[in-house]
Amino acid sequence: MKKFDGIVYFYGIWVAVLVVLPLLILVLLSFTSGDIYDLSSLTLTLDNYKAALDPSYIGVMMHSLWLAFITNVICLVIGYPVAYIITGLNPRIRNTMVLLILAPMWSNFLLRTYSWMLVLGNNGPINSVLESIGLGTVQLMYNNFGVILGMVYNFLPFMILPIYLSLTRIDNALVEAARDLGATSKDVFFKVKLPLSMPGVFSGTTLVFLPAITTFVISRLLGGGQYVLIGNLIEHKFMVQNDWQVGAAIAVIVAIILLVVLGVLRKLARGRLELSLW
Amino acid sequence: MVKPLKRILIGGLLLFLYLPIIVLALYSFNASEYLGRWEGFSLKWYGALFSNAEIAEALYYTLGVALLATIIATAIGVLASIGLFYSKAKIKKHVMTANYLPIVNPDLITGISLMMFFVFFRARFGFSTMLLAHIIFDVAYVIVVVMPKMMQIDFAQVEAAMDLGANQWVIIGRVILPQIKQGVLAGALLAFTMSIDDFVISFFTAGNRATNLSIAIYSMARRGIKPYVNALATLMFVGIILLIFFINRINDSKKDNENGRLIG
Numbered sequence: 001m002k003k004f005d006g007i008v009y010f011y012g013i014w015v016a017v018l019v020v021l022p023l024l025i026l027v028l029l030s031f032t033s034g035d036i037y038d039l040s041s042l043t044l045t046l047d048n049y050k051a052a053l054d055p056s057y058i059g060v061m062m063h064s065l066w067l068a069f070i071t072n073v074i075c076l077v078i079g080y081p082v083a084y085i086i087t088g089l090n091p092r093i094r095n096t097m098v099l100l101i102l103a104p105m106w107s108n109f110l111l112r113t114y115s116w117m118l119v120l121g122n123n124g125p126i127n128s129v130l131e132s133i134g135l136g137t138v139q140l141m142y143n144n145f146g147v148i149l150g151m152v153y154n155f156l157p158f159m160i161l162p163i164y165l166s167l168t169r170i171d172n173a174l175v176e177a178a179r180d181l182g183a184t185s186k187d188v189f190f191k192v193k194l195p196l197s198m199p200g201v202f203s204g205t206t207l208v209f210l211p212a213i214t215t216f217v218i219s220r221l222l223g224g225g226q227y228v229l230i231g232n233l234i235e236h237k238f239m240v241q242n243d244w245q246v247g248a249a250i251a252v253i254v255a256i257i258l259l260v261v262l263g264v265l266r267k268l269a270r271g272r273l274e275l276s277l278w
Numbered sequence: 279m280v281k282p283l284k285r286i287l288i289g290g291l292l293l294f295l296y297l298p299i300i301v302l303a304l305y306s307f308n309a310s311e312y313l314g315r316w317e318g319f320s321l322k323w324y325g326a327l328f329s330n331a332e333i334a335e336a337l338y339y340t341l342g343v344a345l346l347a348t349i350i351a352t353a354i355g356v357l358a359s360i361g362l363f364y365s366k367a368k369i370k371k372h373v374m375t376a377n378y379l380p381i382v383n384p385d386l387i388t389g390i391s392l393m394m395f396f397v398f399f400r401a402r403f404g405f406s407t408m409l410l411a412h413i414i415f416d417v418a419y420v421i422v423v424v425m426p427k428m429m430q431i432d433f434a435q436v437e438a439a440m441d442l443g444a445n446q447w448v449i450i451g452r453v454i455l456p457q458i459k460q461g462v463l464a465g466a467l468l469a470f471t472m473s474i475d476d477f478v479i480s481f482f483t484a485g486n487r488a489t490n491l492s493i494a495i496y497s498m499a500r501r502g503i504k505p506y507v508n509a510l511a512t513l514m515f516v517g518i519i520l521l522i523f524f525i526n527r528i529n530d531s532k533k534d535n536e537n538g539r540l541i542g
Contacts (some may be wrong), residue, residue: 003364003440003445003446003449004360004361004364004365005358005361005365006361006446007357007358007361007446008358008361008362008365008369008373010347010357010358010361011354011357011358011361011362011368011373012373014354014358014417015373015376015377016376016488018395019376019377019379019380019418020376020379021395022388022391022392022394022395023379023383023387023391025391025394025395025398026387026390026391026394036394036397036398037397042343078291081287082287082288082291084289085284085287085288093402097288097291099522099523099526100292100295101291102298103518103522104295104515104518105475106298106471106474106475106518106519106522107474107475107511107514107515107518107519108474108475108477108495108501108511108514109475109476109477109490109492110301110477110491110492110495110496111495111510111511111514111515112298114495114499114507115301115302115511116298116513117300117499118298118301118302118354118508119297119298119301124301125301129462151293153294153298186331194345200477206382210382211384211385213384214384214385214386214387214433215386216386216478217478218498219499220496220500221496221499225500232385234386234390235386236391237532238390238482239482244394247390248390248394251386251390252385254384254387255387258384262382
């Protein structure tokens with residue numbers, strides 16, 4: 001409609017300048033060397049990528065991918081049954097449950113992660129209990145366990161919600177038809193509900209995997225100072241070493257890996273991938 | 279699945295989700311400075327919190343940015359949704375794809391790219407760069423929430439208004455907005471909570487001059503835990519949860535559809 005064209009132009013420019021351009025600058029910068037405050041000193045180079053593909057950085061990358069994968073599997077194993085149970089509840093309790101699962105997510109990400117430092121710490125409640133029953137303290141954080149737990153805690157609702165939404169969307173007529181044709185509950189689940197909820201599984205996987213692979217806060221707080229994931233490496237390049245161009249190159253490599261993951265999941269979900277909970 | 283098993287699973291999940299919040303709240307009332315020791319009930323950390331200038335300033339940045347970003351992003355996002363909804367399919371598709379970038383992109387990538395962008399344009403890092411960054415990602419979320427609500431609009435009313443000579447602002451204000459009110463409210467609430475929740479994008483776009491709560495907690499947590507942070511965290515959890523349940527109540531009493539209620 002002509003009447004609203006002005007608004008569309010405005011928003012088109014907004015998105016181009018404030019969303020797309022910053023990403024382009026990041027990509028361009030990863031191919032340059034020189035002082036980024038002095039544009040005339042910039043020259044094109046592939047050196048940043050050579051530096052970014054340093055074997056020790058590739059090791060960090062592999063470790064990050066591995067932890068993100070484990071986090072995803074745990075979220076799926078807990079999240080699917082939970083989503084399935086919630087779908088079967090009566091609507092009133094169902095909405096309250098969804099709200100209870102989402103409510104902690106609406107507070108502050110940093111506080112959520114910080115709170116686990118208290119719970120897992122050597123003086124925390126878990127270790128106090130272990131101590132009092134004579135088992136001694138167990139190192140619960142500053143290791144892989146702490147980091148994975150922090151990631152599962154922060155990202156689990158992103159797995160539950162899409163699965164829940166895809167399960168509630170299943171047409172009950174299909175379930176009834178299957179029953180009428182003699183399917184057992186097991187058949188109904190494996191042949192009707194599970195296949196139809198797979199788009200939710202793939203959406204959930206996207207929403208968990210992407211933030212898990214790039215986190216640097218969870219690994220910093222629950223992994224301790226020397227603990228390095230790829231997110232910590234990028235953060236360090238930008239905020240500590242001021243080596244922005246190499247940092248940009250690492251970020252571009254991570255983004256490419258994420259795009260590949262996203263492409264595969266999108267294919268698996270047959271175009272029904274939803275990239276937002278909202 | 280058998281019933282007890284269901285109960286255990288759901289109960290376990292809720293315990294997992296709320297355990298750290300409960301622990302935090304308990305410690306915030308502990309008189310002792312040391313975590314492991316309970317020395318009785320005390321409100322002294324709340325006192326320490328309210329007299330802490332660093333925290334007061336951080337709170338000002340967090341709430342100031344969240345409120346301003348919510349208002350501006352909701353205005354831009356709602357207008358953009360209306361415009362895009364009635365625009366050509368091709369334009370709508372391309373702009374919506376770009377609109378998803380800040381949502382799908384990990385915070386870290388959005389954060390460093392905006393930091394580079396501000397450096398590139400020689401912006402002075404501080405309140406205004408952090409605010410602009412928040413508006414950028416908030417707008418994306420507002421559009422995602424408001425756009426589906428546009429489908430519910432009775433187009434005959436829009437046409438009638440046009441036939442009667444109303445300009446676009448009258449159509450938006452008198453015909454469209456009243457019909458998508460719930461969506462606008464949900465979008466604004468989501469934008470607000472996203473702003474309050476954010477750490478990563480703020481961290482990269484605030485520079486040294488502006489420290490919001492997330493940034494303050496990050497640097498404090500690295501130096502070791504201070505008990506008044508527990509008091510702060512407790513207040514924030516309680517505040518946000520009350521806000522959500524309050525808004526949900528309003529929605530409930532209005533008997534809105536289930537999707538609207540999901541968001542708040």
